[in-house]
Amino acid sequence: MSDKTDTPRIYVACLVAYNAGILHGKWIDADQELDDLWKELREMLAASPIEDAEEWAIHDFEGFGSHRLSEHEGIEDVHKLAEFIGEHGELGAELISHFCGDLEEAGQALENHMGCHKSLADYAEELTTNCMEVPQNLAFYIDYEAMGRDMELSGDVFTIETAFEEVHIFLNH
Numbered sequence: 214m215s216d217k218t219d220t221p222r223i224y225v226a227c228l229v230a231y232n233a234g235i236l237h238g239k240w241i242d243a244d245q246e247l248d249d250l251w252k253e254l255r256e257m258l259a260a261s262p263i264e265d266a267e268e269w270a271i272h273d274f275e276g277f278g279s280h281r282l283s284e285h286e287g288i289e290d291v292h293k294l295a296e297f298i299g300e301h302g303e304l305g306a307e308l309i310s311h312f313c314g315d316l317e318e319a320g321q322a323l324e325n326h327m328g329c330h331k332s333l334a335d336y337a338e339e340l341t342t343n344c345m346e347v348p349q350n351l352a353f354y355i356d357y358e359a360m361g362r363d364m365e366l367s368g369d370v371f372t373i374e375t376a377f378e379e380v381h382i383f384l385n386h
Contacts, residue, residue, distance in 0.1 A: 278306025333361030
């Protein structure tokens with residue numbers, strides 16, 4: 214990821230300090246090596262104003278798209294999510310959210326990615342015109358919006374919208 218603001222990050226807080234009314238924590242890039250992530254977390258705990266701090270929680274996060282991390286999400290899981298997002302960008306983050314954090318399903322969905330289109334209707338039109346030649350005198354009678362809607366309602370496809378007129382189409386298999 215080129216822009217640091219897009220880097221998946223977590224804010225980990227020391228719970229013993231938090232329970233004592235002291236805010237002590239650190240923002241950590243989640244896409245770094247797992248050992249380095251753990252090292253930064255241990256360093257944050259070691260620097261706690263309360264001695265022998267051991268417990269921590271995720272109090273904030275960014276760069277995970279619309280996926281919500283749990284306060285007690287495992288560091289290994291956070292790292293895997295960040296790696297997936299690093300590899301697949303915003304689309305990967307939204308797939309993680311769509312599949313409630315299931316990386317296996319998100320990865321399988323990528324195998325059935327039919328591309329990015331302005332709309333589901335544009336995909337229906339492209340699919341139709343690639344499969345057959347539509348006679349010019351019938352072209353204006355074809356309702357591609359209804360075709361796209363039917364594909365989605367029937368469960369043949371699902372969509373992920375990443376921006377205005379950026380609709381990613383996936384086959385449901």
